[in-house]
Each structure stands twice: as C-alpha cells, then as structure tokens.
Amino acid sequence: MAYADQVEDLDIPDGGVSAEALLVTAGEERRLHHCLSELDDRTEKVIRTAFFEGVTYEALARRMDTPLGTVKSWVRRGLAKLKGCLAT
C-alpha cells in the first residue's frame, strides 16, 4: 500500500482560506471594531458611512449640515486615534 501512503501525504489545497488565516482575520476584525467603538459615536458613524457608502467629505458635510472643515477634522482625528488604538 505504498501508493496509498503517498496519496495521504499529499497536501491537497481545498481552495479555501486556511484556518490560521481565518483566525488572523477574525482577530483583526475584532480589533478594528473594538477601536472603532472607542471613538466617539459621531466620529465612528462618519468613518463607517464614508467607508461603506464611498461618500466624499463634501457629501458628508452636506448630509450632516456641518462645515466641510469640521467634518474633515473629525475624520482625521478619528483616523489618528484608530491608528493609535490598532497599534497597541
């Protein structure tokens, strides 16, 4: 049964994501969601809306009836905090 043994030794990829990669992804996702939730609600909402809806600063500012510069500084401060939180 030499052949059978050899076949069992073959590392046949199933085309799926490896269990290790899945664990890493799950960890990254948890960390990001944790860090997003650490932001104040308004900033979290703006960043999520920007990411998922692909809307520009201008559109966000119009939608929130807030000056463009203010929205921009919320997002930039939020992103800076996010980076800090993800790095810890």
Added chain:
Amino acid sequence: MSEAPELTESEAFAAEHALGVLTSAERRQAEARMAADTDFAAQVEAWRERLEPMTDNLVAIPAPHALWLRIERSLGANDNSASVKGLRFWRGATASSLALAAASIAAAVMLGNRPPVLVHTPPAGQLLDASLVSQTGAPVPLFVAAYDPTRKALIVTSLVTPGNDPAHVHELWVIPADGKPRPLGILAPGKTVAMPMPESLLSSLAAGSALAVSVEPPGGSPKVDAPSGPITAVGKLAKI
C-alpha cells in the same frame, strides 16, 4: 482613549484615499502620487489593510423576488406605457362606431391582459480590468486598464507623470495564451485613452491574458511583433 498624535499631512491624505472621502480630482492626485512615491503608496496600502476588516462581518442578503420583478419593469426597455397611450388614442377615435369601439375594446382587453414583456438583454461579455504595476522596486501601479465588451474597447489610464521622459513613449501590448505579444497602442503619460479593439484581438482579451507596457522610441517599437525597449509595467486581466 488617550489623545493620539496627529497624522502627518501625507499620511492623512493616504488614509483619506483609502477611506474613499476624496473628490475624483483628489483621487487622481493620490493615484499619481502612489505611482511616483513608494512611501506614500505603502501608506495607502497600510490604511487599506487597517480599514478592510470593516467589511468582514457583512452578510449578503438576497433581494426579495418581488423586488427584482419591480426593477425589471422599471427598466426603460420594459416600459410599455407608450403602447398603452396608443391604445387610448384608438379607443377615442373609434368611439363613433360601436362595432369598431367594441373591437378596439376587445383588443384593449387582449393587450391589457397580456403580461408585460420582459426584455432580457443578453450579457455582452465579461468586463475585465487590470492594474499594471512597475517591474523595478516596490510594485506600484503605473497603468490601469479596463475592457468594456459593449464598446469593444480597452480603456487605459496612464498614471505616469507627464514630462518625465519626453524622448520615449509607452507602448501597450497584450500577451494572449500563445505568448506572442500584440501591440495595442501608445499611452500618453497622465492621459486616459479608449482603444477600440479589432475583432482579431477580441479573443486575446480574456481573464488571465497579460498586458505589458514597454518603453519605446517615439512612434513605438520598430519591430511589429515585439517590444524593443524594457518592460516597465505588467498586469493580468481579471473579471471584475
């Protein structure tokens, strides 16, 4: 959370590009900067990786069947309001004649009872795209290409800063499964061109076909079937 240090102007721009809040003009600036500045390209990539897990817990929800029907009916090709208007006219015009009126009403009822005809436009082919990245140093996208099967055209954007090397031009090649490069045309730096594809080349434009850009003397490669200069960027067509 403690107050985080502010992002540098360059990193903030990279993060904003990854987040997608920039206007189209700013996006073009960011793409051009990514092509020219590997540090900036790496910052954008790092931000994409940071933000990407946001999509991980999304669950696809199939649209209810009734919604698809409503969308199909709302499409211009399926709009039968013009024939309904035509019917009203004929009903009015034949009102004086009872017999004709009866016939037209019968026709109206017949037409009215017919289910709406749904036009299914056959898909014209597969949309493809490719990002052609630099062959030296860190891989940076230098050209992006998309194949539009309805127009039978390859739309190619050069992200190269104009004026860097006026003595040479960039020539685009497709390398189909047979491995023989076919010239597609010259790409002007910083410009987008739509290249109509001849029928003979359509079969070469499939998922997996390679696109390459070579540096050539003005006018393109003196050889018909091969680049004469170095290959500066390479990419593969993939289904969108």
